[in-house]
Amino acid sequence: MRVKPFELLTEEGKKFTHTDLYGKYTILYFFPKAGTSGCTKEAIDFSNEQFEETQIVGVSKDSIKVLKNFKEKHNLKITFLSDSEGTLHSMFDVQEGQKTIRSTFILDRWGFVRREWRKVKVEGHVEEVKRELLNMIKEDLSLNKYIEWRRARRALKRDKIPREELEILIKAAHLAPSCMNNQPWRFVVVDDENVLSKIHETLPSGNYWMKNAPVLVAVYSQRKLDCELSDRREYFLFDTGLAVGNLLIQATQMGFVAHPVAGYDPVKVKNILNIPEDYILITLIAIGFLGDEAILSEKHRKIENTERVRKDLSEIVKWNV
Template structure:
């Protein structure tokens, strides 16, 4: 069987399969990875509805970048003749026992239901049509195909909305939500998969007050946060590379980035700071390593406690250098 990668996702993923195409060559679910693909199931080759559907997809094949696959219970010989006779440009696959159709959930009482799926480069099923009416269907699929591709090219709204806000409400957070932030961080990549990041969630009043005493004066606002996440690492937790590259620091930074994105998705502010006494923090928490940052976590909307400078910053437009100042394409 294939080496299909399992993707944790809110979407259904394509089942693993291996079928033969119109030329008798094997085609597996792995061949779908790395591109957007339309997979449609049709009942029988060379019947009126199935012919119209194949021709309609063929007329639009270039706009689908050639990535349209039709699957039916017909034999390889039958789909080969069908493709040649009708001048079809879609790839056809033979599913004689309807096993793959069953995996897609398009078989009822032994009969194949005409259905279509759009699959993304990660093998996730992003759009589906069950019990398809052929007339105008290919154009409808193309509209959704183009819309999906454009949606995925956009910068994530969570990245756009994320800001280093300070107006954190002192509302309690559940252990489950806090753990979820760290779980997201823990999915970050790392050199040799060493996973050098370490997190301490501080949420009891006693420990919070102790950490507050280590904060710089400008980080007074963090004292309103219901939780602080202390992030640390050690040199020997990660890769030590040429030219003094301590990759534990880079890897831990990436993990923090994942945490910030997850927090934004969950409607939380997650604001990392550098203004604290690292030696005092290590003493308070018994940490042996490098304290990279402290992240204040909580819900947004507590502006009354902010000073004038921070109130203005909270309401300001995002300030970024022009892209040409930080990017070179050669």
């Protein structure tokens, strides 16, 4: 769930909206009534704990005045929101009748709820929240594990892939950005054995392994479908590449190998798939589940699990030239 638009007032009477949640981690917690023993202990625990790069926001139906007195009395390091009309209470479903259910939510920098606790017991709660928060931040600020794991592997199983799962891959590709939202990418998803066998005949010997793929996706486009800018900036290839990148990461997340290749006879494949002559068949993507490396040639077995080789960052990036 992502937090919907709202506007409330803090204990200082200042406006606080959903946009104040963006760009930072937030611990958003709901409590029944300021000044009661449980609510006081919880607020003090949150205030005493060190939460780096995280804002603590407490929500109750108390008035601004009550919340201001509560904060000053206990020297609390929390932003309090007065939700007297129950706007956020309803959004987060933390009410039973008129009673507030003591609840805590961790929101990420986009305002998505990533962790939640309901019917909270105060003792030890803040420590647990901090552990979860630190783990979440560590995960978020690390290299995406699916980008890191993705490889152009060749050992594929012939197992069929449900079309509804293939459709998710295309949807992921289709969400890529493009110049002026032109969406120049086009796809043909091939899972019919007769059509696959025809495409197999267009492959060079080095791409023998593609014949095990239960699905091939043909990716094509045309320069007129996208922006044609100065200095030879024809965006259709760039934007279609972005779409393919989305597909590869989505496929990795779903447990598939997705391996784009350049080795095929583009004219023959276009004829087989009825792709118009004036379109460029940019790539074929072999998709399947990871299989037994024994089906590969000796050369490909050696490179299937070798360390990924990348140039040093100093060779490919400059800062503030």
